[in-house]
Amino acid sequence: MENIIEKIDLEGLIEARDFNTLREATRNWPAGNLADLMEPLSAEKEAVVFRLLSREQAADVFAYLSLERQEELLKAMAREEVAGILNAMSPDDRTSLLEELPANVIQQMLNLLSSEERTVASQLLGYDEDSIGRLMTPDFVRIRPHWTIAQALDHIRRYGKDSETMSMVYVIDENNKLIDDLRIRHILLAPPETPVSDLMDSRYISLKATDHRESAVEVFKDADLVALPVTDMDNFLIGIVTVDDILDVAEQEATEDIQKMGGSEALDEPYMKIAISKMVQKRATWLIILFLSEMLTATAMGRFEDEIAKAVVLSIFVPLVISSGGNSGSQASTLIIRAMALGEVKLRDWWLVMKREILSGLSLGSILGTIGFIRISTWHYLFNSYGEHWFLLAVTVGIALVGIVLWGSLAGSMLPFFLRRIGLDPATSSAPFVATLVDVSGLIIYFSVAGFILHGTLL
């Protein structure tokens, strides 16, 4: 074993940013050997190697280190150089190489570091930027089930000063696993000599550090609590999240959805502060995609060029007819996206939604179709605008509107389901995206109806 270890050039692998080989090379080594091997490295490189160890290895190696070296290692994790080295990883490697740190390391690390250092270190925790792990704070009160209420209150008085919330305290077993949460009110109202375990019901709601932060919004709304405990994958208590942070999350998630629904990438910065070049870039991407898709309308219109040449009057109603499909599609997609974000509509509800949208689309289409028919008839009587075949033209526009609004409602409502099904964000089915989609198909519906009804007269 000793021989193999000496052959590995850890320092060189780090400098070459060859993390895969490094991880492969250190796999299955005993903790003691690893700790020895890491000793001659600088604190920064030691932190890099440590971060690349598997979860179990990291826990063992950490336990093997002296308190002094533990602290040195944790402090190094908050240094920009270490973050810089590990950030050189591709996102794929990051997911496969950076496992969740062991609970004891996370806890000590969060407690040791200042909140600025924590921001740097949080990139290395193995938690996604949008995960609950990034929101948690280590400042909360832990008590033991065998303590008395008086002991618990004494503990709170001594260690509670920095706690984010005093509303909740958390009961943990000897392994730091979460076993219950207690409202401070129950502790305050209980006789001092009662054991903590008497107040426990072992029912609690907790969040997983690796979960998406959006899921925390729903849990908080249902739980009616000001703070929730966060555990790692093995149910070790590693932090808490307070509801005021979730308020920010809810707003940010709504902002991202709204911006996407408006047909732009999420800006991720306040409108007044983002550099114009950056904003143009975020807006241009979608605008170009939409423009390229909308080019299909030119192709579609090109195919109907003969019809238009014969009956120019048909082209007059093109914007009116296709925009109605876009508008009804925008409505439908917006309603569904928001209902999905709020958890009111699930993926399996697609058939129920489709039934609702068929009814709504037919109703709305009939209303607009009738108005369109009346508009053309009225203009005929008032201005004689549309020639001898005005009636057939009015029927064409009316029927096309029913079909297009129905189609718009269906396309707009089903697109978010489709996007979610294939793993994309439903909010991507923005109003402009749906409108573009429906524009092309709307043209085909319109000219097909026209071909059918006006054949032998205008066409």
Add this chain to the structure above:
Amino acid sequence: MENIIEKIDLEGLIEARDFNTLREATRNWPAGNLADLMEPLSAEKEAVVFRLLSREQAADVFAYLSLERQEELLKAMAREEVAGILNAMSPDDRTSLLEELPANVIQQMLNLLSSEERTVASQLLGYDEDSIGRLMTPDFVRIRPHWTIAQALDHIRRYGKDSETMSMVYVIDENNKLIDDLRIRHILLAPPETPVSDLMDSRYISLKATDHRESAVEVFKDADLVALPVTDMDNFLIGIVTVDDILDVAEQEATEDIQKMGGSEALDEPYMKIAISKMVQKRATWLIILFLSEMLTATAMGRFEDEIAKAVVLSIFVPLVISSGGNSGSQASTLIIRAMALGEVKLRDWWLVMKREILSGLSLGSILGTIGFIRISTWHYLFNSYGEHWFLLAVTVGIALVGIVLWGSLAGSMLPFFLRRIGLDPATSSAPFVATLVDVSGLIIYFSVAGFILHGTLL
């Protein structure tokens, strides 16, 4: 005085729903006389008269009543009949006749009523449906500045059981005016014999019951507290609002904005639960308005009928060109609406926004214009699609796109400012609304550019 009072037929005025006369008739009467006058009425009618008194009168009359009659009166305020009678008022009358109730009445009323009764009664509190007054709970802990910490803790133990939160307690003076808020942690950590006043810094943030609930979201985000006190117009403490309720508010407000931005009225009910007829109605209103506005495109296209007849190829690019304006307008309006809702952009920032949008619009327009130009040139070389004047056509489409995208960005970004300026909700400037607006003007820009460039060739 006695004579005048006897001439007034309070009962008849209530039955005739003549609230203005009733209020006029009772104006300036002494509290004692009013209380006597109300005695023979049924409890329901007494409640109606009481609710129509001015704030000062109501406070005086209430103090004049025996405890028994006070309770009877407050209980009656929660009855559906009373709510029904007063709801017969027009919204205008409601604002002018139903002043905020005096703090002592509100407090007793909220404490006396069950939460179901409170829902009925809340309609009569004089607080708008969207106001903070509708969110507040009367269950919180009040302490006095001259108490010791031990007394305060004893009080919390005895009365804190039903409190919505234990994180904060509120210090009030002898008139029930709010003078400070204290974190429970400071009380728990202080020596028991300290007077409460030693912990006070007299700095606190409070909400006004009459304010719009949306404003509470911003205050909570800045304040970093789990609960905030609510006062009436005279700074009497009447309730608290907790952050978990605000989480719901933030979500509801975002939902309303999103639905409006999608070109529909806010549904106010979950998508899967709202009756289809009701949903169709909420969606039809805007769809019809948009359809009627979009009819202007038919008028505009009609005016260019001759040009289209001469150059059918122009009509082929109509959907492409005008939709680009709609898309850029949707983007811009969405970004501005959200920035306004988050307080990032204020009304006075319109000029800064306009400058940003001129730059963004020109950049985005140039990008799309270039792509459009390349598309037409390419199709010319590949398929010879557009005849001998393809180059001028490509220039026309390219230049029209720059103008239309610029105009779309400007119109989309300025419309929310305009709507807010005239007192409407900026979220009304939905993506479909902006698209419709820009469609009509986009046609005019397109055919004007075409007329200028193609004059003497195609036109």
